[in-house]
Amino acid sequence: MGHTESIQELAGTRIRLMRGTRAQSEAKPTLLFLHGAGGASVWLPFMDALAQQFNLLVPEHPGYGDSDTPEWLQRVEDLAYYYLDVLEELDLHRVHLVGHSLGGWTAAALAVKNCSRLASLTLISAAGVHVRGVERIDNFMGNPEQSLRGLVHDQALADQLLAMEVSVEERERQLKNRFTTARLVWHPRSYDPHLPKWLHRIRIPTQLIWGDKDRLFPPRIGEEYERLIPGAKLTLLSDCGHLPPIEQADKTAALVADFANNVTAGEGAA
Template sequence: MTTHHTIALYPDLPITLAESGTGRPILLLHGGGGPATVANLAAHLAHTGHVIAPTHPGWDGTPRPDWFTGIDDLALAYLHLLHDRRLRDVLVIGSSLGGWTAAELAVRDTAGLITGLVLIDAVGIHVPDEPIKNIFALDPRTLADHSWHAPDRFHIDPATIPAEQLAARQANLATIRVLAGDPYMHDPKLLRRLTRVHVPTLLLWGESDRIVTPAYGAAYASALPEGRLELIPEAGHLPHIEQPQATFALIDAHLKA
């Protein structure tokens, strides 16, 4: 059973949370596509842990105060959430922009609350020879071609999307621009800071991802003292959607280890 509620993390920053399951706390962070993109992952993880899945401020119509302008704000907000809830032995899992947020959380976790990371096709670092594809410069079809192994299965013509849903997507993109538009999708300081993150870290990467390539994922893994990269065949930027069983199996094995 999933419960949805909103907390006032700061006086002017409400955070909407979806919680399910019992056991080890798992903070699940969605990417730019919003919370729906990690819903199947939340359902799977709830069988073995207590999943806390926030909706990032500014996504899906949730409020974002004017001062909330960077991924560092997002990371600190969730770190404060962990402190307020007095959580320990936390596993943080993030997809794409959520993976970047998870990494920023880990480098700021001086209290040692986080004991494991799973980064799924994460952005957030600068790799000179592997630039992050600029999603704002791509039309919907080209974006699908870069994001999916089988784009014909997942591409939706914007002309067929109801106006309300299309407006919500555009609002989400506007929030991404504010939080991650300049510098585009990365923190220039993050790569060197990752050397201080001494927790087991599984990096899952779709072999067909052309937003951030597997070579980009390899550079991410190399920067983490306990990083390990696993490639998922026939998957793009969201392997937990294209190849859920393969993705779940790798995460389950990581948790057991």
């Protein structure tokens, strides 16, 4: 199973796009994955698993990694509108939209505005909604090691990730990602107080996947999304932190795929 990477102009901005390359992938339903604040510079096993069943698109957001940083990028709302433009430009239909963390917030904001090109929505450990009294760690105050340790539940995995050699280029990408994330989420810190008012507008099948040990956006935030999006269903992963696509890649990919396939199958039946 492989993937291709290209830098291309999409909806007016030069971005880096990764795609799964399974034969006849064009015939498969499209799954658009919106990454979190850490970026998407690497093709992950989680993506590989999804690429077996879907025409998987993983763009690197404007402002992240090797993508350009346009002047207009100031809020998560801007990213949401950008991806609406992308869906139109690529003329995609019945898309399974999946977003993690910052990408989850973006996906929710997009779906609030317009679901017409979407078949389903999956939010994984999504930012965007605040619940009063729920304590969240501040990863702008910690150093890189402290931040990573706060994200991941299993500290042995954190040790592994911290021990990995990081190239100068990758370090610079991470720095760029951090700068862009700060620009987008600094205040209010990682949420939009107006988003909850309009989540009821998401009228497509929605599932929510959360690590039960997520300290950045604790499961209580997933419950709030569940309460506010009609018919949404929350699944908790046990002993998982904020990075389900990395911490529990197989399980997370299976949940995403099963849900999307059920939706597609349901359409066929109808």
